[in-house]
Amino acid sequence: MPEEPSENISGGPSGGGRDVVFDPEDEMSATRAAVVVDRLGDMYWRKAYGGQGGFECLVRTILSQNTSDKASQPAHDELMAQFSGSAGHRSAENSSGHRPREQDLAESLAAADRALLIDAIRSAGLYNQKSKLIIGVAEDVLADFGSETDFDTYVREEDPETVRDRLLEMKGVGPKTADCVLLFAGGRDGVFPVDTHVHRISRRIGLAPPDADHEEVREYLERDVPAEKCGFGHTAMIQFGREFCTARKPVCLDDEEACPMVDICEKVGVDIESQSVVDPAEAN
Incomplete structure (x- = not known):
């Protein structure tokens, strides 16, 4: 097989x-x-x-829209390399001169320099549009759930129809993207x-x-x-x-x-x- x-x-x-x-x-x-x-x-x-991080899966699936896996995968890998920690922030140091604390992916992307994000995801195509969508969903997740971790918990534990409806309210998230998050992150049957x-x-x-x-x-x-x-x-x-x-x-x-x-x-x-x-x- x-x-x-x-x-x-x-x-x-x-x-x-x-x-x-x-x-x-x-x-x-x-x-x-x-x-x-x-x-x-x-x-x-x-x-x-099931078992994937809900927010990372959401970002991954946005990258996959209107392109092939061959193009999307390098974009995802580069995004994670640059933005899964403190890298990629608009400022490498805060006002006190110290580097910012390590942040989750949603925080990193909400604060991302869009030009750097575009460079990271260029291979996925439609990078201008996708960079706006990714920053937007990151901001949305932080505003509603507080952190990537809390969003991941929501995807796994909340009623699946409720999760789907909430995902579909996010700009750039269509039914296929929402369902992929429910399947690969939430592990939902059906x-x-x-x-x-x-x-x-x-x-x-x-x-x-x-x-x-x-x-x-x-x-x-x-x-x-x-x-x-x-x-x-x-x-x-x-x-x-x-x-x-x-x-x-x-x-x-x-x-x-x-x-x-x-x-x-x-x-x-x-x-x-x-x-x-x-x-x-x-x-x-």
Whole structure:
């Protein structure tokens, strides 16, 4: 079984989580989504997630927006190297001439020199926008929770819907970002973040209506996939989207039998005869 990719920005450098064993669903009675996730677990990995720092996960996921893991990971690493302590503050010394005390990540980023932050995250792209968002969420976290540590506790222990609603109030935090924080930091069962891969694959296979938006796809998946399997379903479906069910040329175009989902996939938007692929929402 392949190892989880080393580049997985939402899940951390090694994807995070711990290996677990889940009983497979009975394919005769299970939902199609549950069958898909069990097959993905056989192909890739089965993991339970949680335990990351909530604020660091929030920053990490903002960096991952509209870019690849390959670009996001170096930006995250450089940000942490420069801002996880006293480095990166607008002033290296306070008014008394002493260096500031070691601060948590939220404090460091709220006080960051934006030019230094931009330099640190440049590889992630959209660095002007992302630097503003990161400083903004840091200020928001400090104002509402007092510290990175208290925010992390809130993410782990508060009602997940309450946490999600609060995250969505932060500028630059959309549903996928909020759900990644709930999954990778909060370790919440029943959370299935929907990125572009998950959105495409779910509608192409027929796990959600062809015209479903990201939030509607999430609702279908969280309804139909056993709660404890949603986490690895998310990460494994992303890998499946990279290796098999790509946007422009899924493997079924060359060989239908090469796809492990061939018997349950509706191929919405994929025309084998004409060798054409469109977004499921555009399919006749």
